[in-house]
Every structure is written in structure tokens, then in C-alpha cells.
Amino acid sequence: xxxxxxxxxxxxxxxxxxxxxxxxxxxxxxxxxxxxxxxxxxxxxxxxxxxxxxxxxxxxxxxxxxxxxxxxxxxxxxxxxxxxxxxxxxxxxxxxxxxxxxxxxxxxxxxxxxxxxxxxxxxxxxxxxxxxxxxxxxxxxxxxxxxxxxxxxxxxxxxxxxxxxxxxxxxxxxxxxxxxxxxxxxxxxxxxxxxx
Amino acid sequence: xxxxxxxxxxxxxxxxxxxxxxxxxxxxxxxxxxxxxxxxxxxxxxxxxxxxxxxxxxxxxxxxxxxxxxxxxxxxxxxxxxxxxxxxxxxxxxxxxxxxxxxxxxxxxxxxxxxxxxxxxxxxxxxxxxxxxxxxxxxxxxxxxxxxxxxxxxxxxxxxxxxxxxxxxxxxxxxxxxxxxxxxxxxxxxxxxxxx
Amino acid sequence: xxxxxxxxxxxxxxxxxxxxxxxxxxxxxxxxxxxxxxxxxxxxxxxxxxxxxxxxxxxxxxxxxxxxxxxxxxxxxxxxxxxxxxxxxxxxxxxxxxxxxxxxxxxxxxxxxxxxxxxxxxxxxxxxxxxxxxxxxxxxxxxxxxxxxxxxxxxxxxxxxxxxxxxxxxxxxxxxxxxxxxxxxxxxxxxxxxxx
Amino acid sequence: xxxxxxxxxxxxxxxxxxxxxxxxxxxxxxxxxxxxxxxxxxxxxxxxxxxxxxxxxxxxxxxxxxxxxxxxxxxxxxxxxxxxxxxxxxxxxxxxxxxxxxxxxxxxxxxxxxxxxxxxxxxxxxxxxxxxxxxxxxxxxxxxxxxxxxxxxxxxxxxxxxxxxxxxxxxxxxxxxxxxxxxxxxxxxxxxxxxx
DNA sequence: GATGAATGAGCTTTCATTCAT
DNA sequence: GATGAATGAAAGCTCATTCAT
Numbered sequence: 037x038x039x040x041x042x043x044x045x046x047x048x049x050x051x052x053x054x055x056x057x058x059x060x061x062x063x064x065x066x067x068x069x070x071x072x073x074x075x076x077x078x079x080x081x082x083x084x085x086x087x088x089x090x091x092x093x094x095x096x097x098x099x100x101x102x103x104x105x106x107x108x109x110x111x112x113x114x115x116x117x118x119x120x121x122x123x124x125x126x127x128x129x130x131x132x133x134x135x136x137x138x139x140x141x142x143x144x145x146x147x148x149x150x151x152x153x154x155x156x157x158x159x160x161x162x163x164x165x166x167x168x169x170x171x172x173x174x175x176x177x178x179x180x181x182x183x184x185x186x187x188x189x190x191x192x193x194x195x196x197x198x199x200x201x202x203x204x205x206x207x208x209x210x211x212x213x214x215x216x217x218x219x220x221x222x223x224x225x226x227x228x229x230x231x232x
Numbered sequence: 233x234x235x236x237x238x239x240x241x242x243x244x245x246x247x248x249x250x251x252x253x254x255x256x257x258x259x260x261x262x263x264x265x266x267x268x269x270x271x272x273x274x275x276x277x278x279x280x281x282x283x284x285x286x287x288x289x290x291x292x293x294x295x296x297x298x299x300x301x302x303x304x305x306x307x308x309x310x311x312x313x314x315x316x317x318x319x320x321x322x323x324x325x326x327x328x329x330x331x332x333x334x335x336x337x338x339x340x341x342x343x344x345x346x347x348x349x350x351x352x353x354x355x356x357x358x359x360x361x362x363x364x365x366x367x368x369x370x371x372x373x374x375x376x377x378x379x380x381x382x383x384x385x386x387x388x389x390x391x392x393x394x395x396x397x398x399x400x401x402x403x404x405x406x407x408x409x410x411x412x413x414x415x416x417x418x419x420x421x422x423x424x425x426x427x428x
Numbered sequence: 429x430x431x432x433x434x435x436x437x438x439x440x441x442x443x444x445x446x447x448x449x450x451x452x453x454x455x456x457x458x459x460x461x462x463x464x465x466x467x468x469x470x471x472x473x474x475x476x477x478x479x480x481x482x483x484x485x486x487x488x489x490x491x492x493x494x495x496x497x498x499x500x501x502x503x504x505x506x507x508x509x510x511x512x513x514x515x516x517x518x519x520x521x522x523x524x525x526x527x528x529x530x531x532x533x534x535x536x537x538x539x540x541x542x543x544x545x546x547x548x549x550x551x552x553x554x555x556x557x558x559x560x561x562x563x564x565x566x567x568x569x570x571x572x573x574x575x576x577x578x579x580x581x582x583x584x585x586x587x588x589x590x591x592x593x594x595x596x597x598x599x600x601x602x603x604x605x606x607x608x609x610x611x612x613x614x615x616x617x618x619x620x621x622x623x624x
Numbered sequence: 625x626x627x628x629x630x631x632x633x634x635x636x637x638x639x640x641x642x643x644x645x646x647x648x649x650x651x652x653x654x655x656x657x658x659x660x661x662x663x664x665x666x667x668x669x670x671x672x673x674x675x676x677x678x679x680x681x682x683x684x685x686x687x688x689x690x691x692x693x694x695x696x697x698x699x700x701x702x703x704x705x706x707x708x709x710x711x712x713x714x715x716x717x718x719x720x721x722x723x724x725x726x727x728x729x730x731x732x733x734x735x736x737x738x739x740x741x742x743x744x745x746x747x748x749x750x751x752x753x754x755x756x757x758x759x760x761x762x763x764x765x766x767x768x769x770x771x772x773x774x775x776x777x778x779x780x781x782x783x784x785x786x787x788x789x790x791x792x793x794x795x796x797x798x799x800x801x802x803x804x805x806x807x808x809x810x811x812x813x814x815x816x817x818x819x820x
Numbered sequence: 821g822a823t824g825a826a827t828g829a830g831c832t833t834t835c836a837t838t839c840a841t
Numbered sequence: 842g843a844t845g846a847a848t849g850a851a852a853g854c855t856c857a858t859t860c861a862t
Binding site: 453454537539581586587588590591620 | 736785792806
């Protein structure tokens with residue numbers, strides 16, 4: 037029933053939730069706040085989502101789906117695996133920069149709570165990480181990335197580095213610097229690390 | 233008020249909290265569960281800590297203090313900045329491996345909640361990160377680490393990589409592999425990245 | 429407002445309500461369930477009934493009206509007051525047997541809730557009981573029923589006996605025995621009690 | 625844990641619940657009303673009872689236990705089965721008269737709700753009814769009660785009669801007549817019915 | 821110091837009812 | 842007349858915190 041009823045309200049609720057979760061954190065966020073932010077009645081939320089948890093899951097899955105598709109499209113434009121990796125890092129920062137609240141929710145809220153890291157099998161996040169390992173494997177096949185690198189480890193290491201570098205930026209009220217500036221820095225480090 | 237009363241109970245409560253927070257997550261953990269695990273009455277907890285939040289802060293600060301001191305001692309034994317970095321990575325994994333519950337709490341729970349990343353100025357964590365930047369700066373001064381590396385960025389990148397690589401291990405019920413195995417891998421990547 | 433609109437829908441809603449109230453109980457029944465069962469929209473119900481309470485009242489009044497008329501017609505065929513009483517008991521069981529859901533609603537749901545036994549003056553139910561007292565009074569006038577019997581008490585005693593004997597049958601999922609079998613038994617008891 | 629904590633509060637809550645359930649009905653009764661009536665905090669109720677349902681079950685079971693024991697003691701003083709039956713009827717009315725709220729709750733509220741007549745196996749109520757059938761069986765063995773009477777049916781018939789006669793009295797605000805007056809009347813009816 | 825029974829504010833969720841279409 | 846999406850009041854229950862013993 038959900039999305040059919042009114043795609044608009046579904047979207048408004050998700051967007052309100054991103055804002056409120058980013059500001060208060062999932063557990064401190066109140067349904068009534070989300071409702072107010074989305075300009076709907078409290079009860080309306082339950083026409084679109086089963087529960088508060090469900091909002092978080094949907095917001096995560098839908099956002100990740102979009103991001104993954106966007107990145108896939110962009111990476112397809114690059115030929116060289118190393119260029120793909122550079123592009124990936126660049127895109128990650130650009131996306132975080134363009135959606136700071138979403139970035140904060142995904143980074144901060146989703147990590148918490150056994151609900152989402154233990155019980156909830158986080159397929160979308162694995163897909164995101166696998167964008168990295170695919171490129172690395174491709175690079176290894178072509179001989180441009182060191183063979184002794186284990187993609188399954190390095191995908192997490194890279195994501196962790198990006199994520200942690202991103203965190204203080206996402207949490208700061210006033211963004212003092214642009215994330216994109218950091219991209220080259222991290223890129224250099226990683227490319228050197230895995231190629232030389 | 234705190235430690236003077238009974239160092240024993242203070243410690244028992246912190247340790248119980250680590251266990252319970254790791255298992256249930258901070259927000260789903262109940263004071264009464266911690267009390268039971270620590271074998272004290274619910275009210276007793278409030279003789280040692282101001283609030284539930286306060287337990288998390290103390291558990292974090294005390295743990296980090298111990299870890300930082302331990303690492304400082306160990307790093308002092310190394311002369312070469314690059315060896316220090318290798319040792320740091322090694323130690324980080326060893327510590328996580330030896331305290332999986334604590335690692336999970338610090339990694340997962342502390343990141344969440346504006347309570348602890350926005351309002352609470354996380355000095356200890358900065359100190360931990362600065363262990364890394366100090367070594368890097370030392371390396372740059374001695375000319376063994378590239379000058380174009382910005383320590384303030386790289387400290388987060390390295391920590392993020394270690395943390396994220398650590399996460400699936402900390403969350404898995406059965407530890408299928410040893411974290412130490414990963415140390416060399418990450419070390420190679422980083423040392424190459426920042427030296428070559 | 430009511431019946432004029434569409435006798436069909438009015439009836440379908442009442443019948444759906446009987447089914448749902450019997451299954452879930454008045455308070456646990458949802459308007460949306462009744463609507464679904466009646467194959468109308470939720471809002472449509474409010475074109476035919478003022479409120480959820482109103483449905484129960486109407487279902488009761490209309491059903492009782494029908495039952496009372498039916499019984500009156502049947503009793504008119506008997507001459508002897510004692511035969512009338514026998515016939516009444518027989519009919520009561522037959523009616524319950526033929527409308528188990530309705531019987532359950534009337535027996536179980538209507539008794540509850542001050543709404544219906546205190547504020548709501550239950551004329552129809554009194555009419556039903558008075559079918560009994562009329563016959564008894566007639567019997568007393570003709571000298572076939574003991575004069576020391578107080579009809580106003582005995583009408584309730586008889587109804588209570590019938591109702592309570594009926595209850596386990598109405599509540600059982602699988603009807604293991606036929607109610608009619610019980611009719612003779614209760615009849616014997618009562619007739620002896622009030623005549624000898 | 626329940627009763628041990630404070631028998632006093634357990635009792636106060638039960639008594640408050642009897643009052644509030646009688647006045648508003650189970651479903652319309654609010655926990656906060658019961659709490660107020662019992663002069664405890666809302667949360668305190670949950671130290672003594674698992675849920676609102678649990679209060680009703682306990683109030684029923686504890687009350688019935690007391691009533692059953694009391695009646696058993698009294699019946700033991702009578703020798704003749706017929707006298708026992710007379711005494712039972714008398715006692716039933718006396719008990720209802722002495723506890724009108726409790727009577728109303730048991731009579732009105734407990735009958736409702738699948739919770740309590742379908743899922744909840746009402747052992748205590750069966751025990752109460754079996755007080756009647758035991759006496760009848762005893763009377764049949766001694767030859768003072770008709771052999772063709774089926775105790776399992778008559779126990780319900782008698783209870784139903786008592787219950788229904790009782791209902792208008794229990795529901796009336798001002799008690800215009802004494803229930804005890806009715807005892808003899810019903811007794812006569814039944815004794816004649818089952819003996820002659 | 822220690823206890824744990826008591827408190828009561830607070831929040832998610834439900835659902836009868838409404839009303840724009 | 843009919844619809845069903847939207848509403849928002851209402852209430853059961855939880856649990857951090859307190860305080861009399």
C-alpha cells in the first residue's frame with residue numbers, strides 16, 4: 037500500500053526523518069517531530085511506515101539504492117580502474133557534501149543499535165562496499181593494482197577512512213572547509229598504498 | 233563522590249555497563265540490567281554515576297586513558313617513526329581483540345547520539361587520534377614520511393580504516409579470524425601510502 | 429438518514445458487524461474490519477450509522493424486533509400457557525442455534541459496557557423478557573401456574589437459565605451437541621418448578 | 625515478586641480496579657484511574673501486575689477463590705443436599721449483596737472479551753459451577769433429587785438464573801430492594817423443579 | 821553507604837471519525 | 842451517495858531516577 041498512496045508524502049516523511057534523525061539521533065527523535073517536520077499528522081506516518089524502525093530502514097535502503105546507481109553510472113564512464121577509484125572517492129565526498137544530514141544518519145545512526153547491525157542484514161551497505169572491491173579486483177586483473185592486496189579488507193579500510201574523515205565535517209554546524217578538498221589527499225594516499 | 237566510595241563497585245558497574253551496552257546498545261540497555269550484572273542495587277549506580285549518560289562517558293574516558301597510556305609506553309620503546317606506526321596499528325588490533333565488548337561500545341555506541349559527539353567534547357578520542365599525528369609529524373621532521381601528507385587528515389583516515397576493518401569482527405558472534413592477521417595488511421597499505 | 433439510502437448496505441453492515449463483533453468482541457473490533465467484511469469503504473459506514481456504538485444498538489434492536497415478532501407469531505398458535513412456555517423455550521434455543529454469531533453478540537457483548545446497560549435504556553430486551561412474564565401471568569389467571577410465582581422475577585430467572593446454558597455452546601468453535609436437545613430438559617425443570 | 629513487595633498495595637490496586645471496572649467497564653477503564661483510586665503512581669501498578677488484562681484475571685481468580693472457600697465451608701455445615709442447595713442460593717445472593725461492584729465486574733465484564741472466555745481457561749468459574757453440580761449429584765445419590773436431571777446442565781441453568789436476577793440489582797444505582805428477598809423465591813422454583 | 825520500591829513523565833502506536841474528491 | 846487518505850486524541854506501558862529506610 038505504501039508508496040502508491042501518495043509518493044509525495046512518503047518522500048516528505050523520509051526527508052523529515054533524515055533531518056530529525058540527523059539532529060537528534062534515532063532514539064531521541066520523536067515521531068511527532070518527524071510528523072511536524074513533514075507537515076503531516078502523527079498517524080499519517082503509520083500509513084506509510086510500519087514503525088519508527090521501518091522509517092530508518094527505508095530511508096537507508098532508498099538512499100543507498102540511489103547512491104549506488106549514481107556511482108555505478110559514473111564509474112562506467114571511466115576505463116582505468118585507478119581512475120575509477122579516484123572517481124569513487126571524489127563522488128563519495130561530493131555526495132556527503134550534498135547531503136550532510138543523510139550522511140550523518142547513515143554514518144552515525146545506522147552503525148548503532150543491534151537492530152541494524154546485527155539483526156538487520158545490511159545488504160545495501162555491502163553493495164556499496166562492493167563497488168570498491170570490484171574496482172580493486174579489476175585493477176588487480178589488469179595488473180595495475182598490487183596482487184597482495186585483499187579487496188575484502190581494503191574495501192572496508194577505504195570506506196572507513198572516507199567515513200571517518202567525513203564525520204567531523206558532517207557533525208560540525210558550520211562547514212568550515214569543503215570536503216572535496218580532502219578528496220585528492222586521501223586519493224593520493226590510497227593510490228600510492230595499493231599501487232606502488 | 234565517585235571513586236573514593238568503593239573503587240570496587242565503580243569498576244564493577246563500568247564493566248557491567250560495557251557488557252550490557254555491547255549486547256543491547258546504549259539506548260536499549262536498562263539501568264536495572266547493568267545493576268544486576270554488577271550485582272548491586274539499581275539505586276547504588278547513582279551513588280557512583282550521575283546518570284546513564286554519565287556511565288557511558290566515564291566508561292569511555294577511563295578506558296581511553298588506559299589505552300592511551302599503554303600505547304604511549306609501547307611507542308616509547310620504538311625509535312623509528314615508521315616502526316612506531318607499525319606498532320600502533322598492531323597494538324590497536326591487539327587491544328580490540330582483547331576487549332571486544334569495549335571495542336564494540338566505543339566503535340558503535342559512542343559514535344551515535346549527539347549527546348556524545350556534539351555536546352560532549354570528546355577530548356580522549358582526540359588524544360587517541362593525536363598519538364597518530366604526532367608520530368606522523370615526527371616522521372615528516374625526520375624526512376621518512378612525505379611532507380605533503382596532512383597529519384590532521386591522515387590520523388582520521390588511518391583510525392577510520394582500523395575502526396571499520398575492526399567493526400565486522402567486533403559484531404560477529406563467533407570470531408572466525410584473528411584481527412592481528414589484518415594488521416600487517418593495513419600496515420603495508422598505509423606505510424606505502426605515506427612513505428613512497 | 430438510515431435505511432432509506434440503501435437497505436442493502438445497511439443490512440450488509442449489520443451482518444458484517446455481527447460476524448466481527450462475535451469474533452473479536454465489540455471493543456476489539458475495528459470499523460475497518462467491519463467495512464471490509466461488508467465490502468464497503470470505512471467512511472460509508474458513517475452514512476448509515478452515527479458511531480460504532482450505534483451499530484451495536486441498531487444490530488441489537490433490529491434483531492430483537494425480528495425475534496420478538498417471530499416468537500409472538502408462534503406463541504399465538506398455542507392456546508395453553510404451559511404449551512406457550514414450552515414453545516418459547518424451544519424457540520429460544522432454535523433461534524440461538526440458527527444465529528450463533530448474533531446470539532454471542534447479544535449474550536456476551538451487550539451485557540458489557542455501561543454504554544448499553546446503564547445509559548442505554550434497553551427497551552427491546554425488556555420486551556423480550558415480557559414475552560415470558562405475559563405468558564406466566566396468563567397461566568396464573570387461568571390457574572395453571574402457581575400464584576405465588578412473581579412473573580417479574582421468574583422472567584429473568586428463566587432467561588438467565590436459557591442464556592447461561594446457551595453460552596458455552598455459542599462460544600465453542602465446534603458445536604458438539606445440539607441446543608435443541610437441552611430444550612426439553614430445561615422445560616421440564618421450569619414447568620415443574622412453576623406448576624407443581 | 626508481586627504479592628511479596630507489599631500485600632497492601634496489591635490489595636489496594638485490586639480493590640481500586642473492582643471499583644473502576646464496575647463503574648466504567650474494563651475497556652473504558654484507564655490505568656491512570658485505577659492508579660488514582662488506589663492512590664499509587666501509574667507505574668506502580670506494573671510492579672504488581674503484568675498488564676491491564678492481568679489485573680482483571682487476578683481480581684477474578686482471587687475473588688473467586690475466596691468465595692468458593694467461603695461457600696464450601698458453609699455448605700459443609702449442612703447435611704441434606706436440598707438444604708445445601710438452599711444455602712448456596714442464599715449465600716450467592718448475600719455475597720453479591722455484600723460486594724455489588726465485584727459482582728458487577730464478574731457478571732458483566734468477565735463474560736465479554738474473547739480474551740477471557742475463549743483464550744483464558746476459566747477454571748475458577750468452573751469450580752464455582754461445580755459446587756452446584758456436586759450437591760445435585762449427592763442429592764441424586766441419596767434419592768432426594770430426580771435422577772433424570774443432568775447436573776452439568778442444571779448447574780448452568782441455576783447459575784444463569786441467579787446471575788440474571790442479580791444483574792438489574794447490581795446495575796441499579798440505588799438498591800431499591802434487598803436481594804435476599806429473592807432467594808426464597810428462586811429456591812422454591814428450583815427445588816420444586818428438581819425434586820418433584 | 822546501600823537498597824529497591826515507588827514514581828510519573830514521556831512516547832509509540834492505534835483507530836474511530838472526518839471530509840475533500 | 843461513496844470513498845479512503847488523513848487526522849489527532851488518547852492510553853498502555855517503560856524505565857531513568859529518587860528517597861525513605
